[in-house]
Amino acid sequence: MSTGAWVVVAAVTLALVLGLWRASTDGRFSGARAVHRTEAAEAQAPVDAAGATPAGAALVATVGGSLGERATLLQFSSAFCAPCRATRRVLGEVADLVDGVAHVEVDAEHHLDATREFGILRTPTTVVLDPDGREVTRASGAPSRDQVLTALAQV
Template identity: 35%
Template sequence: MTVILAVAVLVGVLAVATVLGLLLRAKTGRARTTTAPGDAGTVADLAPSTAFGTRATLVQFSTPTCARCPATARHLDSVAARHDGVTRLEIDLAEHPGLASRFNVLQTPTVLLVDGSRTVRTRFGGPPR
């Protein structure tokens, strides 16, 4: 392999990695509307009914090793405090690992916006923006 070919391969790999990184960064933390049927569409069985807000609940899935989860929790608490009937509910996936597959949680934090009837309306993969 010549030096020119090696440099060209290296530049190509760096270009692909950069494009993939930018795409991932653009998608992380963005709201995605969900229309999930079945178990993934409702969160009524995650906690007692008193843990949910009357208007909305911000359900945060986190793990003990998640570096971004404490800051996300503070941010969601401040959002909930500004709106009547909105609460935050944190679910530790280390204690409930089956919920990760049920709600398709691929990263922590993942936040679900749940309406007053406990139906998932929006999800954020990563810290919400």
């Protein structure tokens, strides 16, 4: 085999491995990460019992939404993102199905500070917040309805 053929085989193999890895992790919820709040966001959200404003509560207040009594599905999306539309539909369906769950969508392009603060690297990203606005878990990519319901069971 020539060198060119080996390069093609290696490139196809690498693309296949990366594609399979991404397909297996897309929409899967993982643990929460620390979020650093800005002073402006803290001023707009309620303060919890410990005296600190949860970052999720601050962002939900900033975009004009309200926290759910049980949980909030915070979706970071962008205008030209097809998976974002599918995620919006799934999260809206789950919010209608499960009592006390709210769905709040954040346009990542119009809220760049929050996007950076939450460490959002791609859209859609779904962050599950507890009733106080603290992050419980998150999924990068379009989660299925079953994945969202399983994540809500953690709250």
